[in-house]
Amino acid sequence: MKRIILCAGLLLCICISSFLALNMLKKNTVYFTNDLEDISRLYQLERYDEAYRKADVLYTDWNKFCRTASVIVDLDRLEEINSSFAKLLPLIKIQAEETESEIKSLSKRIERLYGAEIPLWYNVF
Amino acid sequence: MSIVFIRAAILYAAVIAAVRLMGKRQIGELQPSELAITILISNIATLPVEDPSIPLITGLVPIFTLAALDVLVGFWSLHSWRVRRILCGKPVIVISGGVIDQKKLKELRYTIDDLMEAIRSYGIFDISEVQFAVVETTGALSVYEKTKFQAAEKGDVGANANPEDPPVIIVQDGILIPEALNRSAISEKRFAEILSNKHLKTTDIFLMSVKSDGTFKIVKKERQL
Numbered sequence: 001m002k003r004i005i006l007c008a009g010l011l012l013c014i015c016i017s018s019f020l021a022l023n024m025l026k027k028n029t030v031y032f033t034n035d036l037e038d039i040s041r042l043y044q045l046e047r048y049d050e051a052y053r054k055a056d057v058l059y060t061d062w063n064k065f066c067r068t069a070s071v072i073v074d075l076d077r078l079e080e081i082n083s084s085f086a087k088l089l090p091l092i093k094i095q096a097e098e099t100e101s102e103i104k105s106l107s108k109r110i111e112r113l114y115g116a117e118i119p120l121w122y123n124v125f
Numbered sequence: 126m127s128i129v130f131i132r133a134a135i136l137y138a139a140v141i142a143a144v145r146l147m148g149k150r151q152i153g154e155l156q157p158s159e160l161a162i163t164i165l166i167s168n169i170a171t172l173p174v175e176d177p178s179i180p181l182i183t184g185l186v187p188i189f190t191l192a193a194l195d196v197l198v199g200f201w202s203l204h205s206w207r208v209r210r211i212l213c214g215k216p217v218i219v220i221s222g223g224v225i226d227q228k229k230l231k232e233l234r235y236t237i238d239d240l241m242e243a244i245r246s247y248g249i250f251d252i253s254e255v256q257f258a259v260v261e262t263t264g265a266l267s268v269y270e271k272t273k274f275q276a277a278e279k280g281d282v283g284a285n286a287n288p289e290d291p292p293v294i295i296v297q298d299g300i301l302i303p304e305a306l307n308r309s310a311i312s313e314k315r316f317a318e319i320l321s322n323k324h325l326k327t328t329d330i331f332l333m334s335v336k337s338d339g340t341f342k343i344v345k346k347e348r349q350l
Contacts, residue, residue, distance in 0.1 A: 004200050007193035014186055014193075018127035075178035119127040124135070 021072045022117055028065050029114040032058065036107045043092065043099055052092045059085050073113060081109050133169075133187030137194050140165055141212065156263060158212050162195050213262040220258035223271065233260055244268055289337050296333035299346060309335040319343075 035058050042051035062085050066078055084106045091099040116123060140161035155163065166188055173184035202209040219229050219240065230240065243266035244255060257269040279285065293309040295302055295316070306316060319341065320326065332344040 003196055007196040010189055010193045011197070014130055014190060015127075018130050018186075022127055071180055071182055073180065074183075075180070117128060119131050123128055124131050 022114075022119075025069070025072070025114045025117055028069070029110050032062065032065075032110045033107045036103050036110070039092075040100060040103045043103070048092060048095055052089065055088055055092055059089060069113075073117070077109075077113060077116075081106065081113070084109060129183045129186045130190055133165075133190040134194060136165055136187070137161060137191050156213050158195060158198060162191055165191055216262055216267075217260045218257070219260055219266075220252075220255050220268075223253065223256055225252070235260065240266070249274075292334040292336045292342075294332065294334045296327055296330045296343075298332075299328040299330060301327050310337050310339040311335050311341065315339075 035054065039051050039054050039058070042048075042054065062081070066082065070078055084102065088099070088102055088106060091102055141158050169184055169187050169191075173179045173181045198208070198212065202212050217229050217233060219226050219233070219235065225240070230237070240258075241252065244250075244252060244258070246266075247268045247270075249255060249268065249270065254270055254274040255268055256271040259267045261267055293305050295305045295309050295311075301316075306313060311319070323343070325343070325345070329346055330343055331346040333341060335341045
């Protein structure tokens with residue numbers, strides 16, 4: 001009976017930690033996508049310095065989040081976003097044309113990070 | 126992580142279904158659910174080891190999910206005849222009253238060679254000596270010989286048929302096993318007496334076993350050259 005209780009507890013723990021991990025991903029991805037939207041808005045308003053500072057802070061936050069996320073998310077997906085983030089700062093600095101498209105693509109990638117973890121049928125299969 | 130959890134649960138059900146579909150021939154000694162677990166866990170465990178980009182947790186979660194599911198399903202099947210039937214199937218009688226049920230053999234995809242091989246493993250080389258044979262849920266064959274071919278046992282010939290425990294090994298490689306000595310038919314005092322009579326120390330003994338009637342056998346350690 002002890003083993004049954006242990007196994008039921010184990011399954012419960014896995015379910016709860018899955019839910020918590022998903023929640024953590026959601027919270028962080030919402031934070032990053034919202035901030036990226038802000039950066040995009042600032043960039044459109046030609047407030048480049050502000051956009052750069054915000055992107056810099058966001059990049060630092062992303063690096064912190066990356067460490068935690070690497071426990072549950074495939075490292076390859078995080079690396080893709082990492083390299084995109086690293087590209088964003090110089091693009092804002094030189095006010096490049098592709099900055100906005102890069103921000104959009106980065107935002108989509110981050111959204112997908114959470115989206116791919118939601119237990120919906122198309123993700124499961 | 127939740128994806129991995131659901132995937133593991135789906136894979137568990139899928140592998141059991143596949144193993145049940147394959148039938149008893151494929152199983153051998155394990156029950157279908159045990160085989161499913163063995164196949165899945167051995168494969169899953171290698172994934173995070175092979176690919177460092179895969180988080181370890183995606184290997185651990187399915188392994189523990191599968192193990193826990195197996196225990197819980199096992200518990201469920203212990204209480205439900207129906208679940209047991211679904212998971213493990215049921216034994217199939219292939220020889221009854223000395224007659225081979227060819228239809229059942231076909232259903233099981235058991236060839237006559239398979240049947241003969243399994244029967245020979247019981248030391249029976251003539252199928253006419255078999256009264257009854259069952260293919261168990263593990264795929265193993267259980268055979269019951271016709272009475273006239275069964276070996277006579279002690280009870281049949283009126284020999285001493287008192288129940289007797291097997292000999293207890295009390296000294297192994299020069300080390301006394303106290304629990305075994307307590308279980309054996311000789312006391313600590315008697316053990317010491319035996320050693321002093323034979324001018325031996327415990328460390329000189331390679332193996333000492335004691336039968337339930339108190340008789341013992343000592344194998345001395347060979348002297349190292």
